[in-house]
Amino acid sequence: MNNPFMTPDELEQALRKIGAERYHRNHPFHHAMTDGKLTKGQIQAWALNRYCYQAAIPIKDAYILARMPTIEGRKEWRRRIVDHDGDEKSAGGIERWLKLTTSLGLEREYVISMEGALPITRFSVESYINYVREKPLLLAIASSLTELFSPDIISSRVEGMLKHYDFITQESLAYFTPRLTQAPKDSAFALDYVKKHAITADQQQAVLSALRFKCDVLWSMLDALDYSYSTPSHLPPGAFVPR
Amino acid sequence: MNNPFMTPDELEQALRKIGAERYHRNHPFHHAMTDGKLTKGQIQAWALNRYCYQAAIPIKDAYILARMPTIEGRKEWRRRIVDHDGDEKSAGGIERWLKLTTSLGLEREYVISMEGALPITRFSVESYINYVREKPLLLAIASSLTELFSPDIISSRVEGMLKHYDFITQESLAYFTPRLTQAPKDSAFALDYVKKHAITADQQQAVLSALRFKCDVLWSMLDALDYSYSTPSHLPPGAFVPR
Numbered sequence: 001m002n003n004p005f006m007t008p009d010e011l012e013q014a015l016r017k018i019g020a021e022r023y024h025r026n027h028p029f030h031h032a033m034t035d036g037k038l039t040k041g042q043i044q045a046w047a048l049n050r051y052c053y054q055a056a057i058p059i060k061d062a063y064i065l066a067r068m069p070t071i072e073g074r075k076e077w078r079r080r081i082v083d084h085d086g087d088e089k090s091a092g093g094i095e096r097w098l099k100l101t102t103s104l105g106l107e108r109e110y111v112i113s114m115e116g117a118l119p120i121t122r123f124s125v126e127s128y129i130n131y132v133r134e135k136p137l138l139l140a141i142a143s144s145l146t147e148l149f150s151p152d153i154i155s156s157r158v159e160g161m162l163k164h165y166d167f168i169t170q171e172s173l174a175y176f177t178p179r180l181t182q183a184p185k186d187s188a189f190a191l192d193y194v195k196k197h198a199i200t201a202d203q204q205q206a207v208l209s210a211l212r213f214k215c216d217v218l219w220s221m222l223d224a225l226d227y228s229y230s231t232p233s234h235l236p237p238g239a240f241v242p243r
Numbered sequence: 244m245n246n247p248f249m250t251p252d253e254l255e256q257a258l259r260k261i262g263a264e265r266y267h268r269n270h271p272f273h274h275a276m277t278d279g280k281l282t283k284g285q286i287q288a289w290a291l292n293r294y295c296y297q298a299a300i301p302i303k304d305a306y307i308l309a310r311m312p313t314i315e316g317r318k319e320w321r322r323r324i325v326d327h328d329g330d331e332k333s334a335g336g337i338e339r340w341l342k343l344t345t346s347l348g349l350e351r352e353y354v355i356s357m358e359g360a361l362p363i364t365r366f367s368v369e370s371y372i373n374y375v376r377e378k379p380l381l382l383a384i385a386s387s388l389t390e391l392f393s394p395d396i397i398s399s400r401v402e403g404m405l406k407h408y409d410f411i412t413q414e415s416l417a418y419f420t421p422r423l424t425q426a427p428k429d430s431a432f433a434l435d436y437v438k439k440h441a442i443t444a445d446q447q448q449a450v451l452s453a454l455r456f457k458c459d460v461l462w463s464m465l466d467a468l469d470y471s472y473s474t475p476s477h478l479p480p481g482a483f484v485p486r
Contacts, residue, residue, distance in 0.1 A: 021480055022480045022481075028476055028477065118463075119367075119459035119460070119462065119463045120363055120366070120367070120463045120466060120467070122370070122459075123363070123366040123367050123369070123370040123460075123463060124362075124363070124366050126366070126369075126370050126373070127365070127366040127369050127370065130369070130373065212481070215480075216362035216365075216479070216481075217362070217366075219362065219479055219480070220361075220362045220363045220366060220467075220479070223363060223467060223470050223471065223477070223479065224363070224463075224466060224467075224470075226470065226477070227466050227467075227469065227470035228466065233271055234271065234469070236459070236463070236466065237264055237265045237458070237462070238265075238455070238459075
């Protein structure tokens with residue numbers, strides 16, 4: 001089957017369609033979270049596992065940085081690493097995520113050790129890092145495009161969590177506030193890059209696959225949480241056990 | 244914490260203990276399968292996803308083969324690849340697995356394409372291949388030691404499936420019969436290798452971690468099947484949909 005070449009704007013529409021269908025905003029575990037249906041233990045497990053993903057972001061971004069051929073591109077991508085790792089002026093996203101896990105009663109060292117994370121979380125995050133490292137730069141960048149959809153999920157998550165869980169405060173959710181401005185800046189650059197550099201129909205299809213892959217990563221992490229923390233008998237050996 | 248050095252037989256006992264606790268024989272999805280509680284669609288999904296694992300075995304074995312420094316070791320490991328890929332005398336394990344998926348009504352080309360496999364299956368299998376490729380040879384070999392426990396799970400699986408599902412026949416389960424003699428031969432060599440080459444306490448601990456990791460791979464695959472095929476709303480976008 002030959003895929004027709006799309007205009008850059010058609011490519012953007014096709015990317016947005018994938019987001020509408022496959023972004024983890026549609027996942028039952030996300031709905032349960034924003035509807036106030038999770039226990040504190042389930043939210044602890046979510047934050048603990050999601051830490052593994054947060055901790056991987058500057059690593060995958062460094063693999064992109066290493067392959068960016070222009071100073072301009074590297075500066076742009078370096079900013080992402082600063083956002084997550086912080087600088088002299090402010091703590092980065094990883095540190096702010098640890099605020100959340102600490103406020104949920106999880107020990108900082110335990111979270112950082114990733115010991116209690118679900119194996120599926122590890123496998124999904126590892127697959128994401130390998131994808132970014134091994135695929136062409138165009139696809140590595142395309143896989144970041146889930147950020148097109150993140151302001152929306154962040155708003156619903158923050159609103160739902162503040163409304164339904166008395167152990168969640170505005171302060172513990174400090175991670176998310178800067179993301180509401182960082183993510184659109186990041187995704188605007190990445191979307192522009194992809195629209196400019198996907199110059200064959202095959203490249204465009206590969207870009208769409210990259211976004212589908214990344215949606216699968218995020219989706220799978222919620223599959224694992226929903227499965228493992230819905231029923232005690234589903235908890236895999238060695239994983240975090242809520243009190 | 245310093246771990247004491249174990250005798251080779253103590254190491255074997257520690258490995259067997261991990262198997263008793265973490266091998267996927269203990270997984271609820273395995274119990275449901277052998278107790279006759281799965282639908283045909285769930286068994287189709289299991290066979291379809293497990294194909295991805297089967298197809299990866301000769302690949303991971305080739306990475307071990309490439310690093311085996313002795314002719315004797317390479318011959319031993321080459322035999323594993325023959326077992327799975329076949330030779331002029333007989334079809335290999337992958338072909339026999341396709342007999343099973345075909346007998347379950349799945350199209351051969353669809354199974355081989357892996358298109359309908361769950362993302363978690365892909366991530367788990369990919370992580371296994373990467374582990375074998377990147378870790379020291381000792382650990383790559385140690386990660387094969389789940390085969391110590393496979394004759395046992397195969398017996399219970401074959402017995403349970405023949406008893407409970409009228410769409411399963413002895414012939415469709417042809418994959419498993421040779422495994423009952425191949426796996427003990429394979430694991431005897433690997434166990435002997437590991438007992439001889441893990442000569443420090445740290446190496447012994449790493450060997451135990453390798454087996455835990457591999458148990459996690461197999462366990463996670465069943466987590467994903469149990470989650471995704473228990474409730475239609477859990478099915479991730481793009482995955483195989485039973486009729």
